[in-house]
Amino acid sequence: MTTDLTRASAAELADLLTSGGTSSVEVTQAMLDRTEAVDGDVHAYLHVDREGALSSARDIDERRSRGEQLHRLAGVPIAVKDVMATKGLPTTCGSKILEGWVPPYDATVVSRLKQAGMPILGKTNMDEFAMGSSTEHSAYGPTRNPWDLDRIPGGSGGGSSAVVASFQAPLAIGTDTGGSIRQPAAVTGTVGTKPTYGGVSRYGLVALASSLDQAGPCTRTVLDAALLHEVMGGHDPMDSTSIDAPVPPVVEAARRADVTGMRIGIVRELTGEGFQAGVQARFDESVQHLVDAGAEVVEVSCPSFTAALAAYYLILPSEASSNLAKFDAMRYGLRVLPEGVDDPSAEQVMAATRDAGFGDEVKRRIILGTYALSSGYYDAYYGSAQKVRRLIADDFAKAFESADVLVSPTAPTTAFRFGDKIDDPMAMYLNDIATIPANLAGVPGMSLPSGLADEDGLPAGFQILAPATADDRLYAVGAALEQRLHAAWGGPLLAQAPDLSTSTTKGA
Amino acid sequence: MAELTRDDVAHLAGLARIDLSDAELDRMVGELGVILESVAVVQQSPIEGVEPMSHPMPIVNVTRPDVVRPSLGADAALSGAPESDQQRFSVPRILDED
Numbered sequence: 001m002t003t004d005l006t007r008a009s010a011a012e013l014a015d016l017l018t019s020g021g022t023s024s025v026e027v028t029q030a031m032l033d034r035t036e037a038v039d040g041d042v043h044a045y046l047h048v049d050r051e052g053a054l055s056s057a058r059d060i061d062e063r064r065s066r067g068e069q070l071h072r073l074a075g076v077p078i079a080v081k082d083v084m085a086t087k088g089l090p091t092t093c094g095s096k097i098l099e100g101w102v103p104p105y106d107a108t109v110v111s112r113l114k115q116a117g118m119p120i121l122g123k124t125n126m127d128e129f130a131m132g133s134s135t136e137h138s139a140y141g142p143t144r145n146p147w148d149l150d151r152i153p154g155g156s157g158g159g160s161s162a163v164v165a166s167f168q169a170p171l172a173i174g175t176d177t178g179g180s181i182r183q184p185a186a187v188t189g190t191v192g193t194k195p196t197y198g199g200v201s202r203y204g205l206v207a208l209a210s211s212l213d214q215a216g217p218c219t220r221t222v223l224d225a226a227l228l229h230e231v232m233g234g235h236d237p238m239d240s241t242s243i244d245a246p247v248p249p250v251v252e253a254a255r256r257a258d259v260t261g262m263r264i265g266i267v268r269e270l271t272g273e274g275f276q277a278g279v280q281a282r283f284d285e286s287v288q289h290l291v292d293a294g295a296e297v298v299e300v301s302c303p304s305f306t307a308a309l310a311a312y313y314l315i316l317p318s319e320a321s322s323n324l325a326k327f328d329a330m331r332y333g334l335r336v337l338p339e340g341v342d343d344p345s346a347e348q349v350m351a352a353t354r355d356a357g358f359g360d361e362v363k364r365r366i367i368l369g370t371y372a373l374s375s376g377y378y379d380a381y382y383g384s385a386q387k388v389r390r391l392i393a394d395d396f397a398k399a400f401e402s403a404d405v406l407v408s409p410t411a412p413t414t415a416f417r418f419g420d421k422i423d424d425p426m427a428m429y430l431n432d433i434a435t436i437p438a439n440l441a442g443v444p445g446m447s448l449p450s451g452l453a454d455e456d457g458l459p460a461g462f463q464i465l466a467p468a469t470a471d472d473r474l475y476a477v478g479a480a481l482e483q484r485l486h487a488a489w490g491g492p493l494l495a496q497a498p499d500l501s502t503s504t505t506k507g508a
Numbered sequence: 509m510a511e512l513t514r515d516d517v518a519h520l521a522g523l524a525r526i527d528l529s530d531a532e533l534d535r536m537v538g539e540l541g542v543i544l545e546s547v548a549v550v551q552q553s554p555i556e557g558v559e560p561m562s563h564p565m566p567i568v569n570v571t572r573p574d575v576v577r578p579s580l581g582a583d584a585a586l587s588g589a590p591e592s593d594q595q596r597f598s599v600p601r602i603l604d605e606d
Contacts, residue, residue, distance in 0.1 A: 092567035103588075128540060241563075241567070307553045310548070313546070330599050355532075363532070367524065367536065384553070390559055391555065
């Protein structure tokens with residue numbers, strides 16, 4: 001057991017809290033102190049709720065002292081991505097158009113955290129409306145990667161990955177539309193899961209693409225991800241796409257960590273060419289670890305995955321252009337009056353507000369979506385993309401006939417430097433090449449650290465994909481691999497990350 | 509595939525209610541052209557006769573019993589409004605003068 005509370009896992013903190021070895025106030029204060037020390041450099045948070053978190057912590061400590069039966073994670077603090085509505089706490093989605101907006105209600109995921117008695121530390125940074133792979137598209141400035149402050153922490157959920165990687169919180173909530181939980185996990189040496197579509201309620205999650213969005217856990221260990229997955233997941237009558245079934249036995253699977261006889265499918269189209277040598281090398285070693293643990297390796301082919309990126313960048317902008325139409329300057333958010341117009345119309349105010357309030361990437365995608373959906377082009381673009389989506393789902397179905405899970409590197413490269421891809425949208429989009437197919441088909445996926453790439457010493461990610469509603473398989477494979485990698489490294493990968501409390505700010 | 513012109517982008521921006529500046533329009537024509545060329549790959553996939561897929565899970569109609577339950581009050585609903593008046597959202601004029 002580690003003595004530094006900020007370095008402890010959520011599972012360890014839960015045990016300490018239950019045994020009376022610490023209090024929620026003590027744990028929460030330790031996290032807030034760490035934020036004070038390092039977040040000036042990292043910028044993982046857009047908003048820290050010091051008073052709110054401590055008051056929840058005091059409440060839980062009191063209830064525990066009265067002998068009340070509490071949730072396993074009661075008193076363990078958590079950070080929430082700024083795309084989730086939090087009653088009484090600002091929710092901006094990284095956009096100027098929602099600057100200062102305080103939602104009058106909680107997302108279902110947030111209500112469940114509160115019911116479990118988990119203090120909410122604050123809201124984490126993200127690419128504007130979750131559009132991006134680097135947090136460089138946040139209207140409030142980028143988050144820096146705790147491994148190297150000159151590099152990106154992944155995106156869109158770079159705030160949530162960085163907050164756990166820099167030991168400011170043991171747990172964070174992320175959302176994943178095309179890789180926004182898994183790719184940030186990969187480049188920061190952390191763990192992240194995108195559950196099966198419908199496994200976690202989307203009520204109160206500000207929608208990017210409704211048929212792709214899914215919230216999930218961001219953590220430092222596979223068991224912690226399972227514990228948080230269990231709190232977040234399950235049926236919600238407020239979301240018509242919510243699956244009406246119990247959460248798969250994810251915690252049990254993480255505890256057993258058993259892959260004996262399991263068939264691990266390597267996706268031919270998601271390895272080799274296009275993947276950085278060090279990322280590929282750590283992937284190959286991880287596969288060998290799973291073989292040593294008793295799994296069997298098969299190779300599968302998913303030929304339609306090569307068109308997944310293209311289909312995604314038609315389907316996502318189409319849905320986004322429709323979802324973001326609600327930011328109209330009328331009911332909430334920013335209102336800007338056009339310059340030099342007397343008595344402007346509602347339409348003119350809308351257009352001026354959306355120009356001032358949205359960033360470049362958001363405008364690009366709204367206009368692309370408007371084009372893909374316009375009459376005359378609908379069949380050629382959106383229609384064709386929906387057909388490719390079916391082919392991808394069929395490829396998954398076929399692959400899962402010969403494999404229990406599929407594996408690949410999570411992202412093609414390690415963390416790149418700020419500015420490297422910001423002016424080239426297609427280069428930025430390629431970061432999600434291995435993560436996008438899961439969103440299109442709705443299947444669950446996890447990323448966990450596979451080691452450091454030889455050429456740059458930065459973390460690489462290992463992705464596991466499972467059939468819809470078989471999320472528990474991710475945790476069985478993830479926990480088995482994690483055990484063996486920790487043994488090989490002599491501890492968690494993040495123990496090798498720089499100690500930020502002594503660093504000085506570098507330019508981005 | 510039809511080439512996207514500056515006028516096309518201006519028209520789309522109008523449909524999307526975004527008042528793009530001239531500089532933004534200039535930049536976006538080029539960027540969108542590159543993206544459109546890349547995403548056109550979907551048209552070369554073997555999609556003939558394939559059923560389009562709009563959603564990852566089978567969509568079923570969801571109903572609930574018709575009973576009253578708590579909801580946002582007027583104050584909470586209006587709490588983020590740029591302008592409100594007599595428990596209503598106050599908006600700029602919606603009709604043209606002429």
